[in-house]
Structure formats: structure tokens, C-alpha cells
Amino acid sequence: MNPAAGGGRSLRxxxxxxxxxxxxxxxxTVLAGRSARETLExxxxxVAARPRALAAFGGDGLVHLALQAVAGTGVPLGLLxxxxxxxxxAALGIPRDPVAAASVVLRxxxxxFDAARVVAGARAGxxxxxxxxxxxxxxxxxxxNRMTLPGGTARYLVATAAELRSFRPIPFSVTLDLPGxxxxxxxxxxxxxxxNTRSYGAGMRICPAAxxxxxxxxxxxxxxxxxxxxxxxxxxxxxxxxxxxxx
Numbered sequence: 210m211n212p213a214a215g216g217g218r219s220l221r222x223x224x225x226x227x228x229x230x231x232x233x234x235x236x237x238t239v240l241a242g243r244s245a246r247e248t249l250e251x252x253x254x255x256v257a258a259r260p261r262a263l264a265a266f267g268g269d270g271l272v273h274l275a276l277q278a279v280a281g282t283g284v285p286l287g288l289l290x291x292x293x294x295x296x297x298x299a300a301l302g303i304p305r306d307p308v309a310a311a312s313v314v315l316r317x318x319x320x321x322f323d324a325a326r327v328v329a330g331a332r333a334g335x336x337x338x339x340x341x342x343x344x345x346x347x348x349x350x351x352x353x354n355r356m357t358l359p360g361g362t363a364r365y366l367v368a369t370a371a372e373l374r375s376f377r378p379i380p381f382s383v384t385l386d387l388p389g390x391x392x393x394x395x396x397x398x399x400x401x402x403x404x405n406t407r408s409y410g411a412g413m414r415i416c417p418a419a420x421x422x423x424x425x426x427x428x429x430x431x432x433x434x435x436x437x438x439x440x441x442x443x444x445x446x447x448x449x450x451x452x453x454x455x456x
Contacts, residue, residue: 210241211248211267211292219291219307223266226289226307233315235261245274252278260284264314266307268292269339269409270354280324280336287314293364293411297339300406300421322421323405340409340416344379344400344431345439348372350410365410373440378433385428397433404429 210223223239230237240255242248248271256263256278264287265275272288279286289307290298301322304310327334327341342350353368378397385392402409404416404427416427 210239210265211271212241219267222291222307226266226311229308229311230264230315235315245270249274249277256282256284261317262287262314264289264311266291269294269297272297273335273337273339276324276336276338285319289314293360294409296408296410296412297406299408299412300339300419320422323424325403325405325426337405338421339404339406340419341403342400342409342415343381343402344398345372345376346400346402346409346415348376353410365413373436381430383428383430394430399431399433399439400429401431402429403427 212220227237227239238255240248240251242251252263252275262285263275263279265271266289268290269292271292272286275286287310288298288301288303289310290303290305291307295305298305298310301320303313322338324336324338325341326336349365349368349372352372353364356364356368358364359367376399378399381394381396381398381401383394383401385394402415404419406421407417407419408414416429419425419427
């Protein structure tokens, strides 16, 4: 669990969610580290002991961390949404209330979803199952994660306004493996989003057609544009995926 999820306001829902899981007849151990790295280490140790499931009580950041622990192990990942955005849980149809989500975990009907891995040179890096953001949106997310106020979607809007003051388009070279062959797209862009799910930032539909179970990644490229036009397009931008790319 992430004690800072939802600005710390979600902690009151932890005890009822744990109680619901225990009422289902399952032993529950609550894991929380002093840092993301320590939390991941504890999660990996727990997964190595082959539990019935690893449940993530937090937002999309904690889900991403938990994914690193379970990917390739066969241990199911349960979601107890308690963050600001909870976009990944929404993509899978998980109830926003963590106690209601605990009931979903108890039913034990695991459903597969896709995950992709970031590779840098010869080194395989982190898994992701939501949206991999590059450019303006990733910088907004970094800024929002450093903020404690305001809460909810407003945090991303404030971070967007702050980032706009200094952001400049970034040169990208994007190589796409398409059904008809490989294609390279080059040029300056405001952002490139690679989506396994449709939204991030508490419901911003950057890849609106993305399906977490179709074996494809959707790619949205927002080309360089004047700041005034960009302000109108983002964060109200709903995204038009340019290509669907096989894994």
C-alpha cells in the first residue's frame, strides 16, 4: 500500500478493505516501505512466497510498482483503487471504492491483460500496462507527483499551467512496427503517448481506442504547435490514435 495515495485521504479506506478480504477467509499481510524501492523489494519478496494474489492499495503509480513484482510470475494482481487518478482500474472496470474492489478480488476470477516492456539498448527495463508518456505530458506528471495540493484532477491542471511557461517542442524519431511493415515518423512534437489503456491523469483520454486486452499498443502523436493552440487542445485533448501497433 501507498500511505500517500490520494494525498493521504484514502488511508481511512484501508482498514475496511483489509477487513473485507479477511472476511473472505484469506490471510492478509499489509506491505508498505519507506520508499518506492523498499516497497517494491517487499512486494517481490511476497510474490516469491507464491501468495494467492498481490493487491495494490493506491493509485496508478502503485499499480505500476506492483506490476514489476508480478509480471511473468503467474501471481494475479488485485486492484484496490485509492489514488488520485485510478485510470488503470477504470480501464479494467474495477469499482472506484476499494472495499467494493476487495469483493472483486475475493471472487478470484483472474482476467488477463497486456503489459509491455521498455527496453534500452540490450537492457530490459520496466513493465508498463497503462500509458507510457513522452514529452509534455510526462513532465506534467512529474510535476504533479511532486505536488501535495490541490487534490484530484485539479493537481494535473495546475501542473499543466506551470509546465506551459517553459515547455518547448521536442524532436522525436518514432519507429512503428505495423502490420504492413516498419514505418519511421520524425519531427518535433508536443508529446508522444503509447497507450495500452485509454486514459491517464484522472480520465484524460489520450488513447481513447486503446484496449488493455487486444495485444496492441495505440500511439498518439501531438505535433508541434503554437502555445495558444496547445492550451486549447490540452488537457481537453481527447486523442486520436494515429496507429495501432502490435507488441
